[in-house]
Amino acid sequence: MNALHAWLTLVGQGFSEWLDAWVRVSRFAMTALIGMLSPATYNKATRLVVQKQIYFTAWQILPGFCVFAALFSYLIIEIVGITARKYGLYEYALELIVRILVLEILPLMTALFVALRTGAAINTEVALMKIQNELDALQRIGIDPMRLELLPRVVGGTISVLALTAVNIVAALWLTHLAIVDFHPWTLTDGDFTRMIGKVLDIPVLLVLWAKTLAFGFAVTVIPISEGLSTPQKLFHAPISVLRGMVRLFFSLMLIEAAALAMVYV
Amino acid sequence: MERRSVHQPRIKHLAVKVGAVLTLIPVIAVGLLLYALYARGMFDSTQALTLNAPDAEGVVIGMPVMFSGFPIGQVSGMALDELGRVRIEVSVKKKDARWLRISSVFSLEKQFLGGAKIRAFSPRMQDPELPAGAERQLVSKDAAQDIPQVIARANSILQNVDEIIRPDSSFNQTLANLKSVTERMAGEYGVLGGVTGSPDQAKKVLDTVDSVNALLASLKGVTARADGVLAKTDDRMFGQGGVMDEAKRSIAQLNTILLEARDSLKKADEVLANA
Known part of the structure; x- marks a missing residue:
């Protein structure tokens, strides 16, 4: 009986902690969203910080990541194309590539990459700032850490995911045309390609695509920051904070992806 | 733990680069939308x-x-x-x-x-x-519409084929018979063996043919002799001084005798009338 009681208490505590964490994340997300959208946030100082964040999280990685994404896309396009040709279903290869690669894999892959590169770094940074009381110190000398430290990172991360996804999508569409239509001109024509684009990319699909990418970008920075902010002030909690932040971020990304899929296909 | 505040170096053309990234997103989003609309035939007159x-x-x-x-x-x-x-x-x-x-x-x-x-x-x-x-x-x-009918017909055809290829089917038996016939045809007595059913029978037939041949040969001799007899008979009957000639002459003589006899009878009648 005691064991059961102890177990139930454990489960209840775990659930309540889990719920608390999500409530914290959503509360911070709301604050960040309002902060991002209010023009008062952007004075000269914050504008410079935001510009630097965009530079570090988007501009710096744009060429390298786009080359990688293009190679990856080309590989997938060729695999799908060759397999489809083997089974005589070449005209369906185009649709498959656009639906799977352009609409799903590339945005998710970009979000995961930015999460690994920027999200993990932000989580560690914010956790250390919290542990070393830097945020309180800033507050005390009259600098709002939300406006000068946290919001610029959210803006930078979101812009980064949006820009990288946009460039990758254009590159993947161009590579699809190259690999499926230009390299095999006797199978499909420009007309087939355009018609398929028209069939797959309708207005709701495009809206869901950009909404999803925006949500990815937002989650990639908001969840690590919120997790970093809730780190207990002990140094050994820093890695635990990063671990939790990354796991939560992964599940959030998957949740957003599943919701987007449900919106388009259900 | 002391953490050094991050000293960020001055970035060249920061505003231009950030501006480029910020412009890229709406340009691509609008471009994709326009391309999708164009692909859907929004700008074609129809x-x-x-x-x-x-x-x-x-x-x-x-x-x-x-x-x-x-x-x-x-x-x-x-x-x-x-x-x-x-x-x-x-x-x-x-x-x-x-x-x-x-x-x-x-x-x-x-x-x-x-x-x-x-x-x-x-x-x-x-x-x-x-x-x-x-x-x-x-x-x-509809390519799929005719499938049930096609399948039904294919089924009946397959059933017939099944009937044909069953081990005890008449077709199979016929084939077996044909096989034994052709086997026999390929044997010593050839087609004759195939037709008669066994080598013994075929041998008998061949023997019979031989006997008939011999018979025909002897018949040939008989007819030759008969020909000779007929020629001689002809000669005797219708030749110069043959039976027919003699008969003609005898009939002429008989006619004169009959004429003489008539005259004699007439004379006898007269005698009787006068008597």
Whole structure:
């Protein structure tokens, strides 16, 4: 009986902690969203910080990541194309590539990459700032850490995911045309390609695509920051904070992806 | 732990780079939207065509209308009329509308694999062009429709084949007989063996043929002799001084004797009358 009681208490505590964490994340997300959208946030100082964040999280990685994404896309396009040709279903290869690669894999892959590169770094940074009381110190000398430290990172991360996804999508569409239509001109024509684009990319699909990418970008920075902010002030909690932040971020990304899929296909 | 505040170096053309990234996103988003709209034929001038069909199964909005394998338009809408028939609205690109003539036939082809296709076929290109807003019948061609019938027929054919190839079927027995016949034909006595059924029988037949041959040879001798006899008989009967000649002469003599006898009888009559 005691064991059961102890177990139930454990489960209840775990659930309540889990719920608390999500409530914290959503509360911070709301604050960040309002902060991002209010023009008062952007004075000269914050504008410079935001510009630097965009530079570090988007501009710096744009060429390298786009080359990688293009190679990856080309590989997938060729695999799908060759397999489809083997089974005589070449005209369906185009649709498959656009639906799977352009609409799903590339945005998710970009979000995961930015999460690994920027999200993990932000989580560690914010956790250390919290542990070393830097945020309180800033507050005390009259600098709002939300406006000068946290919001610029959210803006930078979101812009980064949006820009990288946009460039990758254009590159993947161009590579699809190259690999499926230009390299095999006797199978499909420009007309087939355009018609398929028209069939797959309708207005709701495009809206869901950009909404999803925006949500990815937002989650990639908001969840690590919120997790970093809730780190207990002990140094050994820093890695635990990063671990939790990354796991939560992964599940959030998957949740957003599943919701987007449900919106388009259900 | 002391953490050094991050000293960020001055970045060259920071504003330009950030501006480029910020412009990239809306440019790509709008570009993609415009391309999608263009691909959906939003910027093409089109003309309407209505196709009436009994059944709209397999027809979806956005489905292409093909002419000789090229898409010339697409289904823009579908609705049921008051009689329950399907009215399929098709928008045909203005520049491709010239391929449609008033004699054009439209067919909905359902395939085993993949979506259905609406095909237009213009048998006579010299006919006048199809006017905008025309109504045509959509003929349905379903590759899967005939399958049950085809399967039923194939089944009965297969059953017959089954009957034929069964070990105890008459066809098999015939083949077996044919085999034994041909085997015998290939034997010592050839075709004769095949026909008679066994080598012994074939041998008998050959013996019989031999005997008949011998018989014919002896018959030949007999007829030769008979010929000789007949020639001699002819000679005796009808030849110079033959039986016939003698008979003729005898008959002439007999005639004179009879004449003499008549005269004698006449004389005797006279004698009797005078007596």
